[in-house]
Amino acid sequence: MSKPEEKKKSKSKVEINRKILYRQRVLIIISIIFVAYGLLFYYVPLGGWIMAFQNYKPKDGLLHSTFVGLDKFKFLFSDATFLRVIRNTFCMGLLNLIFPTTLFPIAFAVLLNEMRSLGGKRVVQTISYLPHFLSWIIVTGILHDSLSNSGIVNELLLKFHIIKDPIGFFSTPKLFWGIVCFAHLWKEMGWNAIIYLSAISSIDPNLYEAAAIDGAGRWGKIWYVTLPSLRPTIIVLLLMNMGFILNAGFEVQYLLGNGLVKNVSDTIDIYVLTWGVSQNDYSLGTAAGIFKSVVSIVIIMIANAIAKKTGEGRLF
Amino acid sequence: MKETKENKGQENGISLDTSVRKDKIKVATINEKRHGKLKVGDIIFYTCNAIIMIAVCVITLYPVLNTLAISFNDGVDAVRGGVHLIPRMFTWTNYTTVLGKKDIMQGALISVLRTVIGTLLALAANALLAFIVAQRKFVFRSQLALFWVITMYVNGGMIPTLLLYQKLHLTGTFWVYVIPAMISGFNMLVMRTYMEGLPDSLQEAAEIDGAGFFTIFLKVISPLCKPVYATVALFVAVGQWNSWFDTMLYNRFATQYTTLQYELMKLLSSVTSLKGSTGANTTPGSGVNITPISVRSAATILTMAPIVMLYPFLQRYFVTGLTIGGVKE
Numbered sequence: 001m002s003k004p005e006e007k008k009k010s011k012s013k014v015e016i017n018r019k020i021l022y023r024q025r026v027l028i029i030i031s032i033i034f035v036a037y038g039l040l041f042y043y044v045p046l047g048g049w050i051m052a053f054q055n056y057k058p059k060d061g062l063l064h065s066t067f068v069g070l071d072k073f074k075f076l077f078s079d080a081t082f083l084r085v086i087r088n089t090f091c092m093g094l095l096n097l098i099f100p101t102t103l104f105p106i107a108f109a110v111l112l113n114e115m116r117s118l119g120g121k122r123v124v125q126t127i128s129y130l131p132h133f134l135s136w137i138i139v140t141g142i143l144h145d146s147l148s149n150s151g152i153v154n155e156l157l158l159k160f161h162i163i164k165d166p167i168g169f170f171s172t173p174k175l176f177w178g179i180v181c182f183a184h185l186w187k188e189m190g191w192n193a194i195i196y197l198s199a200i201s202s203i204d205p206n207l208y209e210a211a212a213i214d215g216a217g218r219w220g221k222i223w224y225v226t227l228p229s230l231r232p233t234i235i236v237l238l239l240m241n242m243g244f245i246l247n248a249g250f251e252v253q254y255l256l257g258n259g260l261v262k263n264v265s266d267t268i269d270i271y272v273l274t275w276g277v278s279q280n281d282y283s284l285g286t287a288a289g290i291f292k293s294v295v296s297i298v299i300i301m302i303a304n305a306i307a308k309k310t311g312e313g314r315l316f
Numbered sequence: 317m318k319e320t321k322e323n324k325g326q327e328n329g330i331s332l333d334t335s336v337r338k339d340k341i342k343v344a345t346i347n348e349k350r351h352g353k354l355k356v357g358d359i360i361f362y363t364c365n366a367i368i369m370i371a372v373c374v375i376t377l378y379p380v381l382n383t384l385a386i387s388f389n390d391g392v393d394a395v396r397g398g399v400h401l402i403p404r405m406f407t408w409t410n411y412t413t414v415l416g417k418k419d420i421m422q423g424a425l426i427s428v429l430r431t432v433i434g435t436l437l438a439l440a441a442n443a444l445l446a447f448i449v450a451q452r453k454f455v456f457r458s459q460l461a462l463f464w465v466i467t468m469y470v471n472g473g474m475i476p477t478l479l480l481y482q483k484l485h486l487t488g489t490f491w492v493y494v495i496p497a498m499i500s501g502f503n504m505l506v507m508r509t510y511m512e513g514l515p516d517s518l519q520e521a522a523e524i525d526g527a528g529f530f531t532i533f534l535k536v537i538s539p540l541c542k543p544v545y546a547t548v549a550l551f552v553a554v555g556q557w558n559s560w561f562d563t564m565l566y567n568r569f570a571t572q573y574t575t576l577q578y579e580l581m582k583l584l585s586s587v588t589s590l591k592g593s594t595g596a597n598t599t600p601g602s603g604v605n606i607t608p609i610s611v612r613s614a615a616t617i618l619t620m621a622p623i624v625m626l627y628p629f630l631q632r633y634f635v636t637g638l639t640i641g642g643v644k645e
Contacts (some may be wrong), residue, residue, distance in 0.1 A: 016455050021455070027448055028456065030444065031448055031456060034441075034460070035463060037499065038463060038464065038467060040483070041496050042470075044480055045471065045472020045476040045477045046471075048477075049472065058479075082638045111369070114365055115362075115365060115369065116362055121371075124373055127372075127376050127377060130624070131376060133558075133627065135560065137577050137584065137619075138580070138616050139555060141383075141580070141584045141612065141616055142383055143379075145379065145386075145613075150395075152378065152379075152382065155397070185332050186375070190376075202545035218357075218358070248528070251561065271318060271475070277478070277565070282475050282479065283519045285474065286475045286476060289472075289473030293470065293471070296469075297470065300469060
């Protein structure tokens with residue numbers, strides 16, 4: 001009952017009167033604590049977006065720094081590095097969305113489901129999602145070892161005389177996006193397949209029998225029963241993950257990147273880190289961060305609209 | 317009384333047996349059908365499928381097992397290459413070296429602490445919040461839910477967050493790992509979905525019996541939510557154990573609070589900077605054959621160990637968690 005007026009006006013069907021508020025006082029007091037926590041840790045940083053329109057100096061603080069309007073954004077979009085960084089983030093995000101998040105897990109789930117031995121199926125599944133629980137530090141470390149000049153990949157390629165000299169995987173800009181994509185694939189394919197597997201297991205077996213009667217073979221069943229049944233799951237997950245396209249570009253790129261591949265490896269987050277933290281230009285770092293957030297939200301909105309239109313249900 | 321029970325038990329046993337037998341017969345007929353219809357195309361398909369699956373397993377496991385082998389192999393010898401799955405010159409030196417490094421052991425301690433404290437705090441906070449949001453009668457229920465859903469999609473970004481933590485004097489302390497990460501909109505929603513699936517009558521009965529808010533939460537609802545608590549705890553714990561970027565951003569200069577993952581990253585970058593000359597870099601003066609790569613392999617295995625050891629026990633909670641998460645509206 002203490003401060004119910006602080007909350008925004010309620011449109012819920014329950015009529016609000018003093019009696020109800022009094023009866024629910026414990027709920028309200030605890031909610032206020034949670035809202036205060038959320039405001040502090042999630043909503044206050046949003047206020048920091050003002051910095052992007054200022055020439056922020058830590059000693060002046062938010063209130064006394066000079067406003068510079070859109071100067072920081074103008075600088076960003078005239079900066080060739082920033083444009084390249086957008087391209088890198090977007091392309092790697094898109095590759096991740098297509099291969100390690102969607103195509104490979106679906107194929108893996110379908111093939112796993114076709115396995116005859118149940119024990120084998122369980123073993124493969126267990127092994128396949130172990131890497132999900134390893135940190136990117138470990139995964140990139142392992143990847144470095146495997147792809148180094150004396151690593152297993154070069155060793156095999158040399159052995160089978162496919163190449164004459166070891167490939168310098170981490171010094172070839174052309175290969176970098178592929179390596180990042182593979183890293184995600186190695187780490188997340190099995191994990192991302194779980195949800196498709198559970199969707200496959202909930203398909204009505206009668207459908208398969210009916211398809212068999214109609215003369216469908218193995219591939220017919222997969223093409224006409226399994227995949228269409230997965231359609232809603234695929235679309236929802238695809239749209240949901242679209243919002244994360246720009247978010248998928250930090251840890252791997254930061255850990256695998258080096259001076260030689262900087263042009264293709266740096267992402268928006270790395271740009272923010274370099275300018276905001278290392279160079280102490282908080283305003284520019286914030287501006288780049290805002291760009292990322294706004295684009296992500298726009299993508300989510302578009303995805304949501306598409307979902308509504310295709311009739312697959314909205315995301316939120 | 318006893319006899320009748322036994323009789324019943326026997327009856328049950330018999331009926332169970334017959335059902336099992338029936339199942340067996342069913343399976344047998346299915347198998348016969350399969351075998352009977354097994355065409356050449358099927359054989360080719362199953363073989364190819366098995367090969368693909370084995371390839372997936374090999375690609376997944378080989379690098380990990382290779383790291384394990386190198387971690388037990390003499391450092392200088394390993395640089396010659398050719399160590400695959402079995403160490404050629406077995407040694408414990410790499411592990412004793414790693415365990416003797418003060419900053420790594422310190423990091424391990426901080427990692428354990430942040431995992432344990434962070435998980436307990438997050439579990440308590442998310443569960444309490446989820447319980448409130450799941451109260452159908454609560455007048456501000458939808459507003460409160462929306463307030464947290466928004467946090468899932470919008471955040472201030474790296475720099476404003478960093479400045480906020482500096483203002484709050486969280487940077488350079490242990491608490492920066494656990495306090496800001498206490499509540500996550502997603503985990504809260506997963507728990508709420510599960511709680512809403514419980515019958516309302518439970519809570520109503522408890523209310524009639526005069527149980528208060530916290531009694532209902534702790535004694536009635538929480539015991540039923542063990543599966544979802546376990547799932548969320550698993551996600552939070554793995555996240556805490558694996559996280560390194562917060563250390564780099566907030567506690568880089570507070571060396572007493574760096575985590576195991578961060579120390580491992582430092583080892584990694586020291587190795588990759590020597591990438592051009594992977595020759596034998598024996599640590600000068602130590603008199604033992606240690607190379608950065610062998611030390612890092614040992615550290616990698618040690619960092620991986622807790623997760624791999626707990627993996628079999630935690631496995632059954634993954635699917636529950638994912639399906640609950642997927643069901644959420």
